[in-house]
Amino acid sequence: MNFEQFSFDRRILARIQAAGYVTPTPIQAQAIPQVLAGRDVLGLAQTGTGKTAAFILPILQGLIKGPRRRVRALIVAPTRELAEQTHQAALDFGRDIGIRSVSVYGGVSKSSQISQLRRGVEIVVACPGRLLDLAHEGEIDLSHVEVLVLDEADRMFDMGFLPDVRRILKLVTNRRQTLFFSATMPADIRRLADATLKNPVTVQIGEIAPAKTVSHAIYPVPDKLKKQLLLALLEQTATGRVLIFTRTKYRARNLARDLAKKGYRAAALQGNMTQNQRQRAIAGFRNGKYDILAATDVAARGIDVSDISHVINFDIPDTVDAYTHRIGRTGRAQQMGEAFSLAGPDDAVMIRDIEKLLGSSIERRRLPDFDYGNFVPEQQFQGAPAKRAQSRHRSASRNHYQRRDNARGSRRRRQPQARQSGR
Numbered sequence: 001m002n003f004e005q006f007s008f009d010r011r012i013l014a015r016i017q018a019a020g021y022v023t024p025t026p027i028q029a030q031a032i033p034q035v036l037a038g039r040d041v042l043g044l045a046q047t048g049t050g051k052t053a054a055f056i057l058p059i060l061q062g063l064i065k066g067p068r069r070r071v072r073a074l075i076v077a078p079t080r081e082l083a084e085q086t087h088q089a090a091l092d093f094g095r096d097i098g099i100r101s102v103s104v105y106g107g108v109s110k111s112s113q114i115s116q117l118r119r120g121v122e123i124v125v126a127c128p129g130r131l132l133d134l135a136h137e138g139e140i141d142l143s144h145v146e147v148l149v150l151d152e153a154d155r156m157f158d159m160g161f162l163p164d165v166r167r168i169l170k171l172v173t174n175r176r177q178t179l180f181f182s183a184t185m186p187a188d189i190r191r192l193a194d195a196t197l198k199n200p201v202t203v204q205i206g207e208i209a210p211a212k213t214v215s216h217a218i219y220p221v222p223d224k225l226k227k228q229l230l231l232a233l234l235e236q237t238a239t240g241r242v243l244i245f246t247r248t249k250y251r252a253r254n255l256a257r258d259l260a261k262k263g264y265r266a267a268a269l270q271g272n273m274t275q276n277q278r279q280r281a282i283a284g285f286r287n288g289k290y291d292i293l294a295a296t297d298v299a300a301r302g303i304d305v306s307d308i309s310h311v312i313n314f315d316i317p318d319t320v321d322a323y324t325h326r327i328g329r330t331g332r333a334q335q336m337g338e339a340f341s342l343a344g345p346d347d348a349v350m351i352r353d354i355e356k357l358l359g360s361s362i363e364r365r366r367l368p369d370f371d372y373g374n375f376v377p378e379q380q381f382q383g384a385p386a387k388r389a390q391s392r393h394r395s396a397s398r399n400h401y402q403r404r405d406n407a408r409g410s411r412r413r414r415q416p417q418a419r420q421s422g423r
Contacts, residue, residue, distance in 0.1 A: 006032055008061055011096035016057070019092065025050035030203045032058050035179060040200040042193055043181040049205055052089050055149050055179050059123070060094045062147065068098070069120025071142060075149040076126055076168060078156040080105040080275055081282060086151065087125040099123060104140075106130045107275040114139050128156065128164035135171055145172040150196070153182040153189050154321065162188065169196060183328070184321050214311075214327055214337045216362045218351065220377040226314060226342050227255070231262060232370050233312070233340065234292075240309035241285065244294045245326050247315035255314065256294040269295040297322055305329070313341040320353050 001024055003016050024032065027045045034041050035058035045051050059073050066072065077083040087103035094101065101123035102116040110133075117124075117140055124131070124140065134140045148169075150156070156165060180193050180200070193200075221229045234242070246252045249270035256268035267281045267290040284290045286305050297317065308330045317323050330337030341362075343351055355361055366377045 001029055006036065006057075008057065009064055009097065012057065012060055012093060015093045015095060021053070025054075025205075027051050027203060027205045028054045028057075030205070031055065034201045034203070035059070035177075036061060038177055040177060040197040041179045042197055042200045042202045043179065044185060044202070044204040045181070045183065051151075051181055052086055053093075055151075055181070056086065056089045056093060059147050059149075060090070060097065060099055063094075063099050063122050064097055066146075067144075068122060069100075070144050071117075071121065071124050071140065072144060073123045073147045073149070074126065074142060074145045074168075074172065075123065075151060076128060076131070076156070076165065077151045078127065078159050078161060079152075080107060080127060081278070082152060083125045083127055084279065087123075090123050090125065094123075101125060104130050104134065105275075106133075110134070110139075128161045128168060132164055132167055142168075142171045143173060145176055147177045147179065148172055149179045149181070151181050153180060153192065154184045154186060155325070157186065157189055157192075158321070162192065165192070183325065214330055214339050216327075216339045216341075216358065217365050218341045218343050218362050219365050219367065220375075221342050221344065221372070222375050223344050225372065225375070227258065229342060229367060229370060230255075230312065230314060231259075232367055234259075234264070236367070237310070239291075240307050241305060242292045242310045242312060243285075243308050243326075243329050244292060244312045244314050245317070246294060246296060247318075249296055251315070252294045252296050256292075259292055259294065264292050265290045266292040266294060269293055271296060297326070309337060311337070311339045313339070313343075316341055316343050316347040316350050318350075320350075320357050323354050324357070 003013060003021060003024060006024075008016065027043060027049045028051075031041055031043055031051070031054040035055060041055075043051060043054065055075075063072055075083075075086055077086060083103045083105050087101050090099070090101035100116075100119075100121040102113060102121045102125070104113050104117075104124055104126035106127065106129050110130075113130075114134070117134070131140070135142060150165065153165075156162065178197055178200075180197055182189055182193075185193075219229060219233070230244070244255065246255060249272050252270040253268045253272075256266045259266035267284055269278060269281045269285075273281070281290070281293065285293045294314075311327055311330045313323070313326065317326060327337075327339045330339065341347075341351075351362070364377065366372075
C-alpha cells in the first residue's frame with residue numbers, strides 16, 4: 001500500500017512525498033479511509049505510530065472544498081508541545097492548498113493568536129484552557145466546526161482537563177465528525193468516548209504498551225549515586241540523541257546544567273520555562289544543537305524526533321502509562337531504541353507493574369568498574385538477575401550507533417570555543 005491509493009489531492013500528495021512518506025503506518029492505513037468516509041473514529045495506538053498524519057491528511061482533503069476563513073476543524077491537545085507539533089503538520093501538508101491553521105495555548109500572549117483568528121483560519125489546534133478563554137471572550141467561533149479531534153485523550157484526563165473537554169463539546173455543533181485518539185483507555189475515557197462518538201469505527205494498533213522496537217534494561221542504584229552512574233553510562237554507551245526523564249522540574253534543570261558542565265550538549269525542558277524557551281530547547285534537540293534533553297513528563301508527548309536512540313528514566317515514573325509514553329519517544333518509525341531505568345529499592349512495586357505490562361521480566365544490569373559502595377545491585381528487586389553490562393550494550397541498534405562513534409566527540413567534553421564552531 002502507498003499513499004496514492006487514498007486518492008488525495010495531487011497537491012497534498014506532493015507534500016506527503018516531499019516529507020519522505022512512502023508506505024502508510026498501520027494506523028494510517030486503517031484510519032485514513034474511515035476519516036475520508038466521514039466516520040467517527042476511536043483510535044487506540046501507542047505514541048510514535050504516525051497518528052497525527054492519520055487525521056491531519058484526511059482533514060486537509062475534506063477542507064479543500066467548502067467555505068474558507070472560518071473554523072471548520074478543531075483539534076484539542078493536552079500540551080503546548082503536541083499542539084505546536086500538530087499545527088506544524090497542518091501547515092506542512094496543507095501549504096499548497098491554502099488551508100490556514102493556528103495553534104492556541106497558554107503561556108504566551110493572546111494577541112497574536114487573536115490576530116490570526118480574526119484574519120480567518122480553517123484549522124485550530126488548541127489546549128483546552130486557552131481555547132475556553134478565547135471562546136468566553138468571543139474571539140473564536142466554534143459553531144461551524146465540521147471535524148473535532150480529541151488527541152491524547154488519556155493525557156488530558158491525567159492533567160485534569162476532562163471538565164474543560166466537556167465544556168468544549170457543548171460549544172461545537174452536534175453535526176460533526178469526531179475523531180478520538182488515545183494511547184490507553186481508562187474507564188473515564190471510555191465513558192467520554194461512548195458519550196461523544198456516534199457509531200464509531202475502532203482502530204487499534206497492537207497492544208497498548210511500548211513498541212516492540214525498544215529494548216529495556218534496569219540499572220539498580222541508590223538515589224545518591226544516580227548522577228554518577230548516568231555519567232558513566234553516557235561515557236560507555238554509543239548513543240544518538242538521548243532523552244532523560246526526571247520526576248521534578250528542579251532535577252531536570254540541575255541535571256542539564258551538570259551535564260553541560262561535563263561538556264555534553266544538554267538542555268532542560270520543564271514546566272517553569274516560558275513557551276519560547278521550551279520551543280528553543282525542543283528545536284535545538286531536533287536539529288542537533290543539543291544531544292541530550294533532560295525533561296519532566298511535560299515532554300513525554302509532543303516531541304516528534306524520530307532518531308532518539310535512548311530514553312533514560314533518571315527517576316522511575318509514577319504510573320505504568322507514564323512509562324509507556326516516555327518510552328514511546330524512542331523506537332519510532334520502526335527504528336530500534338533502548339530504554340534504561342535507574343531504579344532504587346523503593347521502585348520495586350512500580351517495576352513489577354511495568355513488567356506485567358511488558359509481559360516479561362526486565363533485564364537487570366550492573367555497570368562494570370562502577371563504584372557502587374555498599375550497595376549490591378544483585379540483591380535488588382525480584383525478577384531477571386543482574387547482568388554485567390558490556391562497554392557497548394548488546395542490542396539490535398548496536399551496530400547502527402557504533403557507526404556513529406565519531407559523533408560521540410560532539411557530546412564529550414570539548415573546549416568551549418570548539419563547541420561553538422559551526423553553530
